[in-house]
Amino acid sequence: MRCLPVLAALLCSTAWPGEAPAQVHDDIPLPLTRQALAAAASSIAGVVTDEDGEGISGAAVLAMGSVVTAARTDVRGRFHLSVPPGRYILRATRDGYISTYREAVQVRTDVPLTRNITLLKTDGPDIVLASMAQPVAIGASDADIETSPVESADEPSETVWRLRHLPRTVLRDNASIWDEHPATSPRADLGRNAWVGPLTAGDLYGHVDFLTTSALTTSGEPTTADWPRGVAYVVVGAPVGGHGDWTVRASLAGGPTAAWTFTGEYASNPDDRHAFRTGASYSAQTIPGAGGAHALAAIDTVRRVGGVHFFDRWTLARSLQVDSGFEIVRYDYLAEPTLVNGRLGVRQLVLPRVTMIAAAASRHVAPGADQFAPPVTSGAWLPPERTFSALTGELRRQHVTAYEVGADTALSGEDDLVLRVRRFSERSSNQIATIFGLDEASQVGHYYISSPGDVALDGWVVGISSRLIPHVRATVDYTTTRADWDAAGPRAALWSGAGSAVRSGTEQLHDVTATIDADVPTTATRVTVALRLNSGFSSHQWRDPALSGRFAVDVRQQLPVRSLGQSELNLILSARTLLHSVEDRGGFYDELLTVAPPVRLMCGLQMRF
Numbered sequence: 001m002r003c004l005p006v007l008a009a010l011l012c013s014t015a016w017p018g019e020a021p022a023q024v025h026d027d028i029p030l031p032l033t034r035q036a037l038a039a040a041a042s043s044i045a046g047v048v049t050d051e052d053g054e055g056i057s058g059a060a061v062l063a064m065g066s067v068v069t070a071a072r073t074d075v076r077g078r079f080h081l082s083v084p085p086g087r088y089i090l091r092a093t094r095d096g097y098i099s100t101y102r103e104a105v106q107v108r109t110d111v112p113l114t115r116n117i118t119l120l121k122t123d124g125p126d127i128v129l130a131s132m133a134q135p136v137a138i139g140a141s142d143a144d145i146e147t148s149p150v151e152s153a154d155e156p157s158e159t160v161w162r163l164r165h166l167p168r169t170v171l172r173d174n175a176s177i178w179d180e181h182p183a184t185s186p187r188a189d190l191g192r193n194a195w196v197g198p199l200t201a202g203d204l205y206g207h208v209d210f211l212t213t214s215a216l217t218t219s220g221e222p223t224t225a226d227w228p229r230g231v232a233y234v235v236v237g238a239p240v241g242g243h244g245d246w247t248v249r250a251s252l253a254g255g256p257t258a259a260w261t262f263t264g265e266y267a268s269n270p271d272d273r274h275a276f277r278t279g280a281s282y283s284a285q286t287i288p289g290a291g292g293a294h295a296l297a298a299i300d301t302v303r304r305v306g307g308v309h310f311f312d313r314w315t316l317a318r319s320l321q322v323d324s325g326f327e328i329v330r331y332d333y334l335a336e337p338t339l340v341n342g343r344l345g346v347r348q349l350v351l352p353r354v355t356m357i358a359a360a361a362s363r364h365v366a367p368g369a370d371q372f373a374p375p376v377t378s379g380a381w382l383p384p385e386r387t388f389s390a391l392t393g394e395l396r397r398q399h400v401t402a403y404e405v406g407a408d409t410a411l412s413g414e415d416d417l418v419l420r421v422r423r424f425s426e427r428s429s430n431q432i433a434t435i436f437g438l439d440e441a442s443q444v445g446h447y448y449i450s451s452p453g454d455v456a457l458d459g460w461v462v463g464i465s466s467r468l469i470p471h472v473r474a475t476v477d478y479t480t481t482r483a484d485w486d487a488a489g490p491r492a493a494l495w496s497g498a499g500s501a502v503r504s505g506t507e508q509l510h511d512v513t514a515t516i517d518a519d520v521p522t523t524a525t526r527v528t529v530a531l532r533l534n535s536g537f538s539s540h541q542w543r544d545p546a547l548s549g550r551f552a553v554d555v556r557q558q559l560p561v562r563s564l565g566q567s568e569l570n571l572i573l574s575a576r577t578l579l580h581s582v583e584d585r586g587g588f589y590d591e592l593l594t595v596a597p598p599v600r601l602m603c604g605l606q607m608r609f
Contacts, residue, residue: 042107042270044081046115046521047470048073048092056119059094065107066242078470083107084269085245092117106205114471114521204609206236209380209572211604215444218437218596229255231604233380244268249374251383257445259285259383263374276312281305283372285384303333303384305372319349323359329373331366335394339364353410357422365398365432365586367449376583382602391435391450392493398451400587402426406461422461428587429454433494433501434579437540437596444598452503453488457481457588459509472518479511481588498595500545501538507545509536509592513582524558530582538595550591552576556606567609574602 048059055077062070063081065088073079090103097119107113214228230253237247244267252260265279284304307329314322323345330337345359366372371384389395406422435448442448459481467473485503495502511534518527530552537548555573579597580590 042083042085043112044083044088044090044105044107044115045112046079046117048077048079048094048117048119050097051118051120056094056097059092059097059119061117062091062093063088063105063107064091065089076470084242084271086239086242090115092119094119096122098122108205112519114519116521203238204236205238206234207606207608208235209233209604209606211380211382211572211602213382213385214601216599216601217443218598229253229385231380231382233382240266242269249381251381253383253385257285257287257385257387259283259385261374261381261383263381273315274312275315276310278308278310280308281374282307283384285372285387287387303331303368303372305329305331305366307373321347323347329366331368331372331397333368333395334366334397336397339366339397355408356406357408358405359403361400361402361585363400363402363585365400365590367395367397367432367434369586370580370584376581376585385445387446388434388449389446391448391497392490395449396430396451398432398587399429400426416467418465420461420463420465422463424457424459424461426457426588427455428457428589430488431455431587431589431593433498433538433593433595434590434597435494435498435501435595436598438497448497450491450494450497450501451488452485452491452494452501452593454486455483455503455589456486457483459588471520472516474514474516476512476514479509479513481509481511483507483509483589498538498540500542501593501595503545507536509534511535515582526556528552528554530578532578532582532591534592536589536592538593540596545592550577550597552578552581567607570606570608572602572604572606574600576600 044061044063046061048056048061050056055073055075057073057075057077059073059077059079060070061073061079061081062068063083066084066086069081069083071079071081085107088105088107090101090105092101098121101117101119103115105113105115209232211231211233212228213231231251232253233249233251235247235249237245239245246264246266248262248264250260250262261281261283263279263281265277267277268275282305284302287301287303307327309325309327311325312323314324316322324343326340326342329339329341331339341361341363343359343361343363345357348356350356367390368384368386368388371382371386374381402424403426404422404424406420408418408420411417411419430451431454433450433452435442435450437443438448459479461477461479463475463477465473465475483503484506487504491502511532513532514530516527516529518525520526531549532551533547533549535547536545537550538545539548553575555571557571557573559569559571561569577597577599578591579594580586584590
């Protein structure tokens with residue numbers, strides 16, 4: 001593995017930390033609760049404490065940017081602000097405390113911003129620097145701002161201070177009028193989405209990742225192949241007026257199997273009535289010829305995948321939302337290369353804490369889609385790293401139709417505890433089985449594709465999501481499923497290579513999937529852990545399906561290096577045996593019929609700006 005040399009070289013030679021989001025490539029989710037509505041936008045959260053580390057209740061935390069909004073801390077000093085992505089000035093104040101805290105922050109769409117704020121007690125009369133009870137739009141009149149920051153002769157209000165520091169444009173060429181009458185200025189009439197000035201370098205955000213990936217065989221042993229490789233991954237984005245953000249992502253990997261990916265997206269503000277996201281993606285992989293390491297199968301020397309997508313969340317009323325979307329993707333290595341996917345969902349708030357859900361989807365899953373398609377969750381989209389071929393015959397797509405109905409119930413007033421129940425039905429035609437470890441070449445860098453037939457499923461999901469402590473959230477889902485198999489096509493090769501992947505008749509499955517997301521502000525650490533246990537996993541060692549488990553662990557640790565303002569340098573570590581993420585939109589059996597997946601490892605440095 002070349003992870004440590006790469007990290008050492010980068011730590012010694014670079015001091016350009018940076019910050020930005022990895023865009024989420026998922027169907028735009030519909031909120032389940034008030035907390036989900038906040039999560040759909042961006043957020044600033046944290047704790048306000050005194051010099052002894054005790055939480056301060058009732059402190060006012062103010063964020064000023066495209067909107068001006070504020071919140072008060074709870075009895076533990078915790079606060080949470082839901083704001084559109086953008087730049088903000090963050091302040092915190094409390095009667096009886098003195099605060100010199102004022103920070104310019106950049107709020108992203110993928111990772112909640114966290115801040116720990118310390119206020120100092122004062123021995124003199126109470127000093128009120130700021131106080132606000134509810135969000136106020138920039139440009140609101142003085143009568144509208146009933147709880148605006150207190151303005152003294154020595155220090156102007158936060159709103160006036162922010163307005164005075166806006167970039168100068170043709171709308172602001174009369175400085176004296178602007179400063180003396182901010183509520184009646186031309187900028188105030190434009191609303192929170194107004195665009196002020198042209199795009200500058202300061203409006204760009206993004207990150208550059210230098211990664212090393214490697215893998216171990218299913219037995220945990222290093223592979224004999226030259227598997228470790230370097231990957232460069234870049235994300236660049238910027239706001240489009242106040243209406244949304246554009247983002248470009250690209251990655252490149254060298255070596256014998258060269259590959260690259262590219263995607264461009266535009267996403268509107270998540271709080272718009274029509275919150276939509278649209279874009280296009282393209283990925284390619286160059287494979288060694290038949291005389292190379294993968295002479296075991298006749299495969300194309302170049303594989304390409306390109307597609308377009310559009311997803312929309314339409315808020316018809318305060319309690320009713322419709323989620324829809326489609327994508328068209330072309331896989332040039334399939335006999336039927338063009339795949340069309342679509343989905344439609346409805347969420348209706350029927351009681352103050354109960355939301356009813358109904359959804360239907362038709363999707364096609366191509367062999368290798370986990371490599372050639374952008375991920376459904378935030379995180380790096382690495383270039384295709386493995387080759388694959390059909391065990392027998394030709395590569396064919398899998399078609400999945402799925403339906404679900406259910407309800408989400410908030411069991412606590414702050415939505416810290418949410419219970420969800422789902423009834424679902426799914427049918428997969430040409431269900432895909434992925435087989436590693438049939439020979440030395442397929443231990444890590446190559447795999448085979450086969451199919452045990454068609455399957456129809458009916459099942460129930462009961463899940464609970466809870467905020468365990470202020471910065472740790474856990475979700476556990478239990479699924480029970482009845483599956484009916486319809487064998488199709490020749491299965492002799494699959495039976496001899498991985499007998500437990502051959503299914504027939506009826507089987508009852510039990511599944512437990514758990515995720516933990518921890519964000520530790522004191523150490524600037526973010527950890528995500530996913531674990532899936534199921535009674536129907538396949539293996540080379542078993543002739544029948546058996547109980548087993550697979551995991552994924554991702555760690556991002558901010559390093560104490562800051563040379564360019566608020567930029568950051570992060571260390572990234574990842575280890576996983578799950579081939580598909582737990583949020584994958586494929587079929588229920590896709591992971592269960594993945595035989596002997598290797599342990600995938602990744603480490604590297606991320607410079608966020």
